Amino acid sequence: MTEKNGNFYLSTAIHYANAAPHVGHAYEAVLGDIIARYERSRGRDVFFVSGTDEHGEKNIRAAAKAGLSPEEFVGKNSAFFRDLYRELGLGEHAFIRTSDKEMHWPGAALLWKKIEAAGDLYKGVYKGLYCVGCESFKLPKELKDGKCPDHNTYPESIQEENYFFRLSRHRDKMKALLETGEIAIIPAFRKAEVLSFLEEGAEDISFSRYKGEIPWGVPVPNDDEHVMYVWCDALASYISALGFGRENEKKFEAFWPADIHLIGKDILRFHAVIWPAMLLSAGLPLPRSIMVHGMVLSGGHKMSKTIGNVIDPREYIARYGKDAFRYYLGREISPFEDGDFTGEKFIRAYNANLANGLGNFAARVIAMAEKYFGGKIGQSSEDVPLLSTTQTVLENHKTEWYSIPYVVEHITAPHYHGYFENREMHKAFDEAWSLLSLLDGYITDYEPFKLIKTNPEKTQAVIWNLLYGLFYVADFIAPLMPDTAETLKEHIGAKIGTDGVPESFEARPLSAPLFARIETKEGRAEK
RNA sequence: CGCGGGGUGGAGGAGUGGUACCUCGCAGGGCUCAUAACCCUGAGUCGCCGGUUCAAAUCCGGCCCCCGCAACCA
Numbered sequence: 001m002t003e004k005n006g007n008f009y010l011s012t013a014i015h016y017a018n019a020a021p022h023v024g025h026a027y028e029a030v031l032g033d034i035i036a037r038y039e040r041s042r043g044r045d046v047f048f049v050s051g052t053d054e055h056g057e058k059n060i061r062a063a064a065k066a067g068l069s070p071e072e073f074v075g076k077n078s079a080f081f082r083d084l085y086r087e088l089g090l091g092e093h094a095f096i097r098t099s100d101k102e103m104h105w106p107g108a109a110l111l112w113k114k115i116e117a118a119g120d121l122y123k124g125v126y127k128g129l130y131c132v133g134c135e136s137f138k139l140p141k142e143l144k145d146g147k148c149p150d151h152n153t154y155p156e157s158i159q160e161e162n163y164f165f166r167l168s169r170h171r172d173k174m175k176a177l178l179e180t181g182e183i184a185i186i187p188a189f190r191k192a193e194v195l196s197f198l199e200e201g202a203e204d205i206s207f208s209r210y211k212g213e214i215p216w217g218v219p220v221p222n223d224d225e226h227v228m229y230v231w232c233d234a235l236a237s238y239i240s241a242l243g244f245g246r247e248n249e250k251k252f253e254a255f256w257p258a259d260i261h262l263i264g265k266d267i268l269r270f271h272a273v274i275w276p277a278m279l280l281s282a283g284l285p286l287p288r289s290i291m292v293h294g295m296v297l298s299g300g301h302k303m304s305k306t307i308g309n310v311i312d313p314r315e316y317i318a319r320y321g322k323d324a325f326r327y328y329l330g331r332e333i334s335p336f337e338d339g340d341f342t343g344e345k346f347i348r349a350y351n352a353n354l355a356n357g358l359g360n361f362a363a364r365v366i367a368m369a370e371k372y373f374g375g376k377i378g379q380s381s382e383d384v385p386l387l388s389t390t391q392t393v394l395e396n397h398k399t400e401w402y403s404i405p406y407v408v409e410h411i412t413a414p415h416y417h418g419y420f421e422n423r424e425m426h427k428a429f430d431e432a433w434s435l436l437s438l439l440d441g442y443i444t445d446y447e448p449f450k451l452i453k454t455n456p457e458k459t460q461a462v463i464w465n466l467l468y469g470l471f472y473v474a475d476f477i478a479p480l481m482p483d484t485a486e487t488l489k490e491h492i493g494a495k496i497g498t499d500g501v502p503e504s505f506e507a508r509p510l511s512a513p514l515f516a517r518i519e520t521k522e523g524r525a526e527k
Numbered sequence: 528c529g530c531g532g533g534g535u536g537g538a539g540g541a542g543u544g545g546u547a548c549c550u551c552g553c554a555g556g557g558c559u560c561a562u563a564a565c566c567c568u569g570a571g572u573c574g575c576c577g578g579u580u581c582a583a584a585u586c587c588g589g590c591c592c593c594c595g596c597a598a599c600c601a
Binding site: 012013015016018021023025026192205206229234263265266267269270274293294296297332337338340349352359360361363365371430440441443444445447448449450452513514515516 | 539541549559563594599
């Protein structure tokens with residue numbers, strides 16, 4: 001197996017390009033970007049990839065409906081995704097399109113050939129319900145009262161010859177790999193779900209479609225009559241993105257296997273069972289972990305146009321900024337459970353934690369530094385310990401007294417990194433806000449705005465501690481809110497000492513509030 | 528008996544054996560550096576019934592009610 005030397009490979013799912021992205025897509029991208037930025041800050045070389053799944057009959061039909069060719073149609077939607085990622089402020093990342101003949105097709109073809117060479121492909125008969133009006137197969141759940149909802153006719157039961165993948169052959173091996181954790185499912189409670197899929201049986205799956213019906217796809221190697229069905233087409237993007245199947249591409253050797261495939265719970269089966277089985281068959285290394293996030297609901301319901309609870313990510317980014325939007329997705333929603341996104345909740349969280357919490361704290365500290373000392377705060381020899389009894393952060397640490405640097409180094413940082421290791425990012429960020437709350441308490445402890453009148457030296461030490469704390473708050477939230485972290489650090493003006501921690505500060509006042517309060521009196525809070 | 532998640536102060540959520548935590552809201556107090564912000568205090572039979580335990584929101588059994596998934600929809 002390849003030694004990756006600290007290289008880190010993270011993928012989101014590739015998204016079906018039949019419509020513009022919604023908040024769920026934004027959510028997955030932000031989670032991925034948070035992990036990518038964190039791993040980079042830990043010194044890893046990170047390859048982060050997302051993309052669009054562009055083939056399949058649904059796209060052909062949607063394109064026809066829009067009066068466009070499939071190429072034009074998916075090109076448009078794919079561009080929406082790339083635009084969204086830019087608006088979300090994703091850091092360095094790759095973007096793979098399955099219709100890309102140069103980047104993607106060679107990898108998909110090579111994977112197919114390897115699976116075929118392993119003897120895991122055979123021709124069999126695919127049985128399905130076929131709607132003549134749609135000219136396509138229908139799944140039972142797509143039907144209404146047994147009829148095609150578009151044509152109000154009963155579909156015919158017909159058969160066609162397809163290639164099949166011997167998934168059944170890999171069932172036991174897959175079970176073992178999941179049970180031992182060689183392929184880790186994060187969070188662990190999802191593992192039971194996957195194992196129960198395998199218990200129910202992993203039957204061979206249809207792996208191709210007739211080209212006559214669906215010409216829009218990756219051709220099956222050495223067979224003009226078939227195109228690949230979604231499995232080998234879409235899933236192969238995880239390795240084609242690294243250059244698998246292309247010459248002069250070294251990324252595959254450097255980055256594969258994936259450290260994390262980040263996916264939604266709805267597609268867990270394919271990623272935990274079918275994809276590893278395909279790799280197993282092809283003799284390729286298996287992904288190390290599959291991280292499964294929940295769905296973003298709105299008002300407790302799946303978003304739908306009928307209910308009218310669809311959240312448009314671009315609207316929020318445009319109104320409140322990308323960092324505020326990222327904040328909500330990354331901290332207010334657990335990465336593993338379903339989350340709820342409503343305008344009301346967003347505004348509440350924004351006001352409480354960004355305007356009142358972070359923004360206001362930064363403003364008051366920097367203002368005092370500026371007003372009392374012209375912004376220049378040198379290190380003081382005076383100890384100014386915390387006096388407040390805030391226990392949330394201090395539990396289990398029985399020392400005589402706590403200094404801000406002690407809390408940051410021995411309490412906040414270890415907790416923060418511990419949570420990140422488990423990918424509980426929302427909890428990691430909670431630590432930053434706990435620190436913030438403790439720093440607010442510290443101001444109450446010493447009342448520097450009073451102290452300045454009697455003891456300027458001690459006041460300076462207090463402000464030094466506050467700026468020191470704020471510097472680390474900025475550091476901790478950097479993966480979540482990169483722009484805000486940068487702005488904060490600019491205005492804190494820390495001079496870093498030889499041991500890598502801030503020694504003195506040259507604070508510059510903020511020209512405008514970091515996060516202005518959102519006033520809701522006039523009922524502007526939408527549902 | 529398909530699989531899974533959930534029912535916690537007025538609202539929304541964290542919390543898987545040992546003084547019940549957070550946000551919003553409400554009541555009272557403090558402070559004035561700051562974005563009417565910040566700090567402190569107050570209020571909860573943890574869906575129902577039974578069991579295990581020195582100890583249960585947390586474990587076990589039963590019941591009631593919500594919600595997802597169930598082969599390509601993040």
